[in-house]
């Protein structure tokens with residue numbers, strides 16, 4: 001096995017080409033590491049080998065160390081599964097070898113892959129190569145000497161930026177900062193690398209060991225200043241990412257005590273940080289995201305995706321214009337339809353505004369903006385719909401309106417056209433009730449702002465055809481979203497799981513807890529903002545429109561209050577008009593709105609969930625639990641009803657769609673760290689005190705009774721999502 005993954009070919013010029021070949025990303029699996037050591041041993045022994053070129057097969061160098069091993073370490077707690085190679089392979093075998101190594105690099109060169117190349121004596125790259133140390137996104141730190149060699153090659157500030165922000169760079173920048181020695185075309189890569197290696201061997205090019213270099217390192221006092229500033233910055237911006245401070249500790253050791261001491265410290269710290277809850281959560285999230293691309297009976301039955309070139313978007317409001325923006329940005333032609341020219345112009349202005357926002361951030365040039373806008377066409381009727389491959393309806397959440405639109409587009413669009421709706425809540429069978437094209441109807445639920453949020457919740461009914469699902473998944477990837485496939489029910493997976501989030505916050509507020517305290521506690525937990533600020537930002541229009549839909553679908557477990565109606569009646573529409581739970585003024589942070597207190601009092605009086613006037617007393621932990629345990633409880637129902645194929649789909653959807661903290665691994669993963677029995681027992685207590693909103697679901701009850709994690713499969717839940725729907 002090892003032999004297959006690492007090959008060696010010795011040329012008549014005396015250069016041994018050692019190639020890593022472990023598709024799809026040449027991950028450094030244990031067998032690859034064993035193979036590398038074997039080949040190096042052989043190359044050192046052979047008298048016909050003067051120098052080595054290390055490269056990767058399939059157009060890439062390597063995506064880094066095999067992350068599956070991290071998963072094994074998390075399952076077993078056994079850090080000895082991690083190969084202790086920082087010294088043995090990278091220093092003893094490669095860097096300190098008696099024959100020089102040159103890395104010939106193209107494509108991805110990440111993590112352990114980049115670290116391998118840095119232990120070589122020179123790096124030759126193609127222009128497309130991408131270099132990065134993204135280990136911190138997995139909750140760990142570079143473990144093959146990256147914390148020591150990168151600062152020595154590119155300087156301390158640049159190295160810190162690349163590691164702490166997990167920022168990768170292209171070959172050109174790599175050459176400018178000293179990481180890359182030469183950039184050559186793919187055709188010349190091996191030829192240049194071989195002659196470079198021979199020139200090092202014969203002394204006409206310098207034999208450089210990165211670990212021993214000091215010329216790029218700042219003086220000790222300047223280095224301390226840079227490290228201190230980086231620590232402060234990380235503390236401020238990433239309080240929940242301990243790996244940043246740990247990475248700086250490893251770098252600092254190397255600067256103070258030398259590269260070799262730095263390597264030893266890096267290994268020790270790596271073996272500690274890999275076991276933290278942050279690393280466990282982030283590694284889980286990595287695999288959860290990748291798992292979404294595998295859908296039983298869709299991606300495993302040999303279907304080929306259809307090319308979707310032109311999409312009609314109906315409705316140019318917030319969602320429709322966001323969807324149109326994301327489509328044209330990624331090369332898809334869009335017909336944006338509105339009902340009159342004023343609304344159409346407003347929609348087009350919104351798209352333009354979205355693009356200008358991206359320009360301000362520096363992620364879009366003026367040229368690109370103009371090119372992108374040329375993909376957009378406005379329409380006031382359906383004449384252009386005859387040649388579209390997909391329609392995405394994005395009008396307000398009114399069932400009769402959606403039904404009549406689907407009725408019309410079914411007649412006008414071509415037979416192959418996918419009929420998608422961006423509804424966030426309404427059952428697709430109801431929307432498509434009046435059509436005969438049930439197999440072409442699908443949910444394309446984007447999250448606002450649609451051109452920025454990475455999740456695409458794809459909703460399928462029992463009749464949606466696998467081809468249609470595959471085509472929307474493919475389009476989702478083209479427009480750089482993570483598509484998660486879910487079944488059809490009110491609210492689908494994400495909004496259904498999260499409807500108790502806003503409602504539980506309201507519940508606590510009506511029990512007398514201060515809303516600004518709730519927001520602070522939930523932000524500290526890791527949500528991007530508290531539930532009340534989120535309501536302000538989202539506006540109350542959608543919330544009020546979907547309220548009766550949730551109430552009728554989930555009878556007995558919703559919390560009703562009049563507060564949002566009272567706010568709208570008093571002219572508090574949320575962030576849109578600058579007045580909601582908070583007051584908004586451009587250029588300053590949101591401030592508490594003193595006027596809200598009277599409305600809260602009125603709403604509490606009408607709701608009367610406690611008999612006394614006295615507010616309840618809760619700890620911060622109880623606030624988190626009273627808000628998130630009902631969310632977990634609903635996630636249990638979503639899993640039980642097979643709305644998702646696997647628990648990890650809820651995890652990734654909660655992270656990408658709702659901003660659930662990634663460092664907690666997603667809603668279900670986090671719940672399993674808390675424990676099903678504990679969550680069940682707390683919900684029981686609140687059920688007794690406050691009623692049905694907190695009643696534990698049968699799924700949660702069963703897991704708690706058996707002491708099982710919520711993510712564990714049960715016999716009734718072992719079938720696939722598609723088999724159910």
Ligand SMILES: C[C@H](O)CC(=O)SCCNC(=O)CCNC(=O)[C@H](O)C(C)(C)COP(=O)(O)OP(=O)(O)OC[C@H]1O[C@@H](n2cnc3c(N)ncnc32)[C@H](O)[C@@H]1OP(=O)(O)O
Nearest residue numbers: 025027063064065066067068110111112134142143144290
């Ligand atoms: C000791 C060292 O310092 C520690 C390390 O090196 S830790 C690893 C550092 N490297 C990384 O973090 C890179 C992680 N990988 C990625 O970011 C992306 O996969 C990528 C940019 C390499 C490729 O992206 P993309 O082309 O979209 O393909 P993607 O779907 O993500 O991955 C393809 C497959 O490769 C797997 N894969 C990617 N990187 C992997 C890795 N480092 N180890 C194991 N498997 C990996 C994925 O799980 C996926 O498997 P699947 O097909 O079975 O689902």
